[in-house]
Amino acid sequence: MATASLPLLSPELLAQLERLELVSRKVFRGRMKGERRSSRKGQSVEFADFRSYVHGDDLRFIDWNTYARLDRLFLKLYLEEEDLHFYALIDASTSMTFGEPSKLAYAKQLAAALGFVGLVRSDRVKIETLGQPASSPGPVWRGRRSLWRMLNHLDQVEPGEQITLAQGVKNFCLRNSGKGILVLISDLLDKNGFQDALRYLVAQQMDTYVIHVLSQEELEPDVKGDLRLIDCEDQDVAEITVSAPLLKRYKQTLAAFVDSARDFCNRRGMNYLLANTQIPVDQLIASYLRKRGLVR
Amino acid sequence: MIDFFSRYFANTLSPLQWAALSLVPPAIVALYFLKLKRQPLEVPSTYLWHKSIEDLHVNSIWQRLRQSLLLFLQLLLIALVMLTLLKPSWQSSRLAGGRYIFLIDNSASMGATDIEPTRLEAAKKRALSLIDEMKSGDAAMVISFADSAQVEQSYTDNRNELRRHVEAIKLTDRTTSLADALRVAAGLANPGRSQFSGPDVQVADAVPAKLYIFSDGKFPDVKDFSLGNLDPIYEPIGTETAANVAIAAFNTAQHEVNTDLLQAFGRVENFGLEPVSVDVELLVDDQLIDAQRVTVEPGNSEGLAFPLEGVQSGVLKLKAGIDDALAVDNLAWTTINPPQPMKVLLVTPGNRPLALALATEKVRALAQVVEHSPDYLKQPDYQKQAASGNFDLIIYDRCRPDQMPQADTMLIDRLPAGDAWKVGEAVSAPQIIDTDRAHPLMQIVEMGDVIVAEAKPLFPPPGSTVLIDTNAGPICAIAPREGYEDLVFGLALFDSERLDTNWCLRPSFPVFVLNLLEYLGGTRAALMSGSVLPGQTVTWRSDTAGETIEVVLPSKATAEVGRGKLNAFHFSGTSEVGIYEVREKGKTTGHFAVNLFDPLESNIHPRPELKIGDTKVGGTAQREPARYDAWKLILLAALAVLLFEWYIYNRRVYV
Numbered sequence: 001m002a003t004a005s006l007p008l009l010s011p012e013l014l015a016q017l018e019r020l021e022l023v024s025r026k027v028f029r030g031r032m033k034g035e036r037r038s039s040r041k042g043q044s045v046e047f048a049d050f051r052s053y054v055h056g057d058d059l060r061f062i063d064w065n066t067y068a069r070l071d072r073l074f075l076k077l078y079l080e081e082e083d084l085h086f087y088a089l090i091d092a093s094t095s096m097t098f099g100e101p102s103k104l105a106y107a108k109q110l111a112a113a114l115g116f117v118g119l120v121r122s123d124r125v126k127i128e129t130l131g132q133p134a135s136s137p138g139p140v141w142r143g144r145r146s147l148w149r150m151l152n153h154l155d156q157v158e159p160g161e162q163i164t165l166a167q168g169v170k171n172f173c174l175r176n177s178g179k180g181i182l183v184l185i186s187d188l189l190d191k192n193g194f195q196d197a198l199r200y201l202v203a204q205q206m207d208t209y210v211i212h213v214l215s216q217e218e219l220e221p222d223v224k225g226d227l228r229l230i231d232c233e234d235q236d237v238a239e240i241t242v243s244a245p246l247l248k249r250y251k252q253t254l255a256a257f258v259d260s261a262r263d264f265c266n267r268r269g270m271n272y273l274l275a276n277t278q279i280p281v282d283q284l285i286a287s288y289l290r291k292r293g294l295v296r
Numbered sequence: 297m298i299d300f301f302s303r304y305f306a307n308t309l310s311p312l313q314w315a316a317l318s319l320v321p322p323a324i325v326a327l328y329f330l331k332l333k334r335q336p337l338e339v340p341s342t343y344l345w346h347k348s349i350e351d352l353h354v355n356s357i358w359q360r361l362r363q364s365l366l367l368f369l370q371l372l373l374i375a376l377v378m379l380t381l382l383k384p385s386w387q388s389s390r391l392a393g394g395r396y397i398f399l400i401d402n403s404a405s406m407g408a409t410d411i412e413p414t415r416l417e418a419a420k421k422r423a424l425s426l427i428d429e430m431k432s433g434d435a436a437m438v439i440s441f442a443d444s445a446q447v448e449q450s451y452t453d454n455r456n457e458l459r460r461h462v463e464a465i466k467l468t469d470r471t472t473s474l475a476d477a478l479r480v481a482a483g484l485a486n487p488g489r490s491q492f493s494g495p496d497v498q499v500a501d502a503v504p505a506k507l508y509i510f511s512d513g514k515f516p517d518v519k520d521f522s523l524g525n526l527d528p529i530y531e532p533i534g535t536e537t538a539a540n541v542a543i544a545a546f547n548t549a550q551h552e553v554n555t556d557l558l559q560a561f562g563r564v565e566n567f568g569l570e571p572v573s574v575d576v577e578l579l580v581d582d583q584l585i586d587a588q589r590v591t592v593e594p595g596n597s598e599g600l601a602f603p604l605e606g607v608q609s610g611v612l613k614l615k616a617g618i619d620d621a622l623a624v625d626n627l628a629w630t631t632i633n634p635p636q637p638m639k640v641l642l643v644t645p646g647n648r649p650l651a652l653a654l655a656t657e658k659v660r661a662l663a664q665v666v667e668h669s670p671d672y673l674k675q676p677d678y679q680k681q682a683a684s685g686n687f688d689l690i691i692y693d694r695c696r697p698d699q700m701p702q703a704d705t706m707l708i709d710r711l712p713a714g715d716a717w718k719v720g721e722a723v724s725a726p727q728i729i730d731t732d733r734a735h736p737l738m739q740i741v742e743m744g745d746v747i748v749a750e751a752k753p754l755f756p757p758p759g760s761t762v763l764i765d766t767n768a769g770p771i772c773a774i775a776p777r778e779g780y781e782d783l784v785f786g787l788a789l790f791d792s793e794r795l796d797t798n799w800c801l802r803p804s805f806p807v808f809v810l811n812l813l814e815y816l817g818g819t820r821a822a823l824m825s826g827s828v829l830p831g832q833t834v835t836w837r838s839d840t841a842g843e844t845i846e847v848v849l850p851s852k853a854t855a856e857v858g859r860g861k862l863n864a865f866h867f868s869g870t871s872e873v874g875i876y877e878v879r880e881k882g883k884t885t886g887h888f889a890v891n892l893f894d895p896l897e898s899n900i901h902p903r904p905e906l907k908i909g910d911t912k913v914g915g916t917a918q919r920e921p922a923r924y925d926a927w928k929l930i931l932l933a934a935l936a937v938l939l940f941e942w943y944i945y946n947r948r949v950y951v
Contacts, residue, residue, distance in 0.1 A: 095340035103340075189341035218340060228334035231342040238342040239334055240349060250348040257344060 085180025099215025130168025131161030401511035419510035442470035513903025539568030542898035644693035649800030726766035850874025
């Protein structure tokens with residue numbers, strides 16, 4: 001749980017990540033010139049199309065060769081290359097402190113890794129937590145040299161944010177109206193349900209990835225006897241007597257919960273990924289996220 | 297509240313058992329709270345768990361109610377168990393008012409130790425268990441009986457009171473008689489019985505009662521008793537194989553040949569099933585002077601004789617050195633009291649045949665005769681002695697006192713003072729037609745050859761007994777007077793001037809005189825024989841003029857006895873065996889012994905059945921209390937099983 005002491009990114013992982021890039025199924029309009037082609041026509045080396053010259057067009061883009069051959073003025077259009085907005089939204093609630101490694105540490109590591117990929121490709125990287133107020137947008141990083149600032153920022157993320165998932169996502173949406181890739185890293189264990197939160201994201205029209213982080217003790221609870229379960233967030237109490245039928249019932253409930261989340265995401269064009277904290281981050285990125293098409 | 301409780305419930309457990317039982321409900325609740333005291337565990341979210349539990353709950357109502365419901369069920373169960381142990385019951389018209397009478401034998405034989413600790417304790421224990429089983433509204437009565445019955449507790453439904461009185465019953469050394477106890481018991485069961493003839497008036501409804509007799513049956517069959525509404529149940533106490541050796545007799549007598557020498561005779565009887573060898577010791581004033589070893593076959597007895605050389609007086613104790621079931625009959629006592637002949641005053645103007653008859657050897661051994669002329673009656677010495685009862689018998693020959701003395705009297709040819717007696721005119725030659733041969737005075741007195749020349753017929757007062765009857769009327773009669781007896785003759789037995797009868801010349805006359813002395817001085821003679829049974833009354837005669845004597849019991853307690861009728865002291869507190877010491881004015885004047893010479897008591901094997909009137913009462917087995925205990929044990933075992941089940945339920949992890 002002491003996430004700050006763990007190195008978020010090891011050199012090996014960095015080396016591995018350098019070869020990757022973030023992929024967006026949607027091509028968005030960036031604000032600055034980047035390394036991605038944009039749907040916008042603009043200034044780049046890649047030719048896109050011709051169009052007739054109208055009055056007021058920049059004379060510099062007139063294709064003089066065509067004019068010489070056809071005696072008409074055509075304008076040469078080039079594809080604009082733009083940057084990509086990458087957002088990572090981390091759930092830093094108390095429930096994320098569980099597991100070994102803790103879910104929060106896992107989430108930070110994952111965010112750092114994906115953020116690093118973005119930085120390397122000159123994307124616009126922004127990592128926020130759910131608890132960040134709507135009025136104060138967090139810092140934005142761009143370029144490899146911003147890596148250490150990003151990692152410092154991540155190190156300062158502490159668990160214990162008291163905010164519902166829906167409210168946190170809503171705040172995020174209010175802060176960030178632009179398009180891009182959003183990776184929501186959360187355990188989705190909100191008593192009010194995750195559906196409302198995800199609906200905000202649907203409206204945001206982002207390329208959304210929901211990485212559902214669950215620890216081993218949540219997936220395969222190793223408990224026995226008569227227990228008084230205390231919810232770490234709202235101190236809610238559940239008294240259970242562990243028995244085989246109860247454990248069976250719990251697993252069924254968990255499976256139903258995961259299925260409902262996956263189903264909800266799939267229906268709304270979001271990518272859903274269940275991540276067990278026991279799976280190393282590099283492996284998760286290299287195999288699972290690659291298959292999902294988040295990275296290439 | 298208590299009234300309500302005792303009316304509807306009967307306590308079956310001792311306070312200790314209740315205390316143990318009362319720990320059970322707190323234990324159940326404690327186990328429940330142990331269950332509630334779950335180990336706290338912090339989890340990321342109870343969201344999924346709640347959903348899981350809810351799913352389980354939704355599956356069945358039973359699942360939801362299971363936890364608390366089990367507690368409620370168990371508390372209900374323990375409440376029911378406790379209620380069962382309280383034996384809830386209430387009066388219905390059919391069962392109401394059961395009556396029980398517990399007759400508990402506390403005679404000497406109940407002290408036998410063949411049942412630990414004693415038979416009496418065993419009998420009390422059985423009676424107590426029956427009292428515990430009594431239903432509400434039942435009433436019971438407790439009677440202890442030995443040679444007489446004592447109502448320890450009259451009818452009550454208060455079980456504590458009954459229990460207390462049963463526990464207070466003490467062992468006695470007395471013999472046993474059931475008849476008295478039965479008469480006491482029958483009082484309420486068979487009311488309205490009167491001794492008077494004519495139609496009975498029913499004064500109360502007869503209440504049938506169950507009569508429990510806890511005894512070893514060592515008493516004579518009860519004759520002439522109708523049980524009526526009593527339903528007898530005889531519970532024999534004791535074992536058939538108990539061994540007992542008893543001293544059946546112990547006394548002293550003069551040697552047949554050498555009359556100066558005293559001998560002590562004892563008899564040892566074996567009531568066991570095996571032959572025994574017993575060392576019998578004789579102690580005089582607690583000094584061992586002789587010992588003999590005898591071997592007694594079962595059912596037989598062996599006699600023992602000890603010469604008592606140089607022993608003139610003292611307390612003799614015979615001790616059978618054996619450890620058997622009944623200890624009280626292994627000791628016997630007798631006394632050699634200094635001889636105390638009766639005192640006879642003969643007031644006569646001269647009566648040679650009577651003087652001769654009073655001078656026989658046998659009479660001299662019995663009595664000390666003082667002779668005076670009729671003038672003596674006027675002297676103050678006579679007045680004093682007659683009033684103090686110093687004489688046992690005063691014979692007035694042809695003279696009459698002005699006032700009857702404190703003594704038995706015989707009057708010849710005169711009537712006693714007062715006007716109770718009447719006499720008729722003199723009759724010539726009356727014929728003797730009858731004598732009362734049943735009376736001790738007239739035993740073996742043959743009057744057939746006696747001729748009477750002249751006599752005055754007597755008209756004795758009511759209650760008197762005519763001893764000699766003639767055709768002219770009775771000429772000899774005896775009548776009681778304030779504890780004494782007056783014997784009156786209507787003729788002069790002897791007169792130097794004329795002869796009224798030839799009886800004085802016949803052999804029957806000295807026999808009659810001896811009868812007279814033995815009969816009227818009989819109490820003292822009886823005491824000389826030495827021993828009485830426990831519970832019997834001892835009559836002690838004293839020469840001193842004191843109004844009280846002091847009796848020191850074997851237990852060293854003292855009792856003061858006032859002068860009673862016949863100038864004697866009657867002491868009835870002989871419930872212990874042993875030597876009783878008599879003191880007069882602080883000085884020991886004699887001893888008497890109380891011994892259990894009763895073969896019925898010593899033969900301690902219990903009788904299998906009783907006979908009361910014409911009813912035979914078989915002994916019941918001891919099964920009832922045993923069965924009674926069993927269900928309690930089973931119930932407690934069930935309780936233990938239930939607790940165990942509860943524990944298992946709580947501790948199980950994977951079912």
